[in-house]
Amino acid sequence: MKQFWSQGSINKNKGMVENLRRYGVITSEKVAEVMEAVDRGIFVPNGSPAYADSPMSIGYNATISAPHMHAMCLQLLEKNLQPGMHVLDVGSGTGYLTACFALMVGPEGRAVGVEHIPELVASSIANIEKSAAAPLLKEGSLSVHVGDGREGYPEFAPYDAIHVGAAAPEIPKPLIDQLKPGGRLVIPVGNIFQDLKVVDKNSDGSVSIHSETSVRYVPLTSREAQLRGN
């Protein structure tokens, strides 16, 4: 797996963002601003090296993704995260990226997280309440729900942007259906070998798909299979 720096070399959120810029991962001012505002330290389990460039276990056979993956996904989706737009974060886990999305789309927009482990939904809400996105949670433009993200989240569809934080064997049709024309879905696809796919919905409803990079994510699966560890 790619790692731009290791544990221990960085102990502040600002330093993490500076490193992401230094290694050329972050090129967008807006993404840098948002990742500086949302302190990753709030979202990782106590005692974890919060600002190292690696995924970390968050329990329930789930992880928080590495900072460079968060930055990459924010940048891939940036045009579809303009103020007022709607974004769905499937497999929202710790809530970190949902909080970043909410700051991107602002109070006129809507950021929705869907996660199938109820305990993670509860802890993600507690994390967000301590973060820069807390006012958006309070006002209601940011919300996190328990559900099977393979079904999307129809209540707030259609979405300008959909991010999936777990690898699907194939792209779930409900996610394409819930994308607006002009909308973009970023999703890891595959089993052992996975590609981060970018799916753009055209104005006629057809989709264009390209692979961005090879990745390694936990599976997008049923709750039971995840808790069994397969």
Ligand SMILES: C[S@@+](CC[C@H](N)C(=O)[O-])C[C@H]1O[C@@H](n2cnc3c(N)ncnc32)[C@H](O)[C@@H]1O
């Ligand atoms: C790699 S973690 C990413 C979490 C989040 N992006 C973060 O960085 O904190 C993937 C998440 O997807 C969740 N997940 C897996 N399958 C799911 C499904 N069918 N519906 C909803 N969430 C799912 C897992 O529980 C886990 O929290």
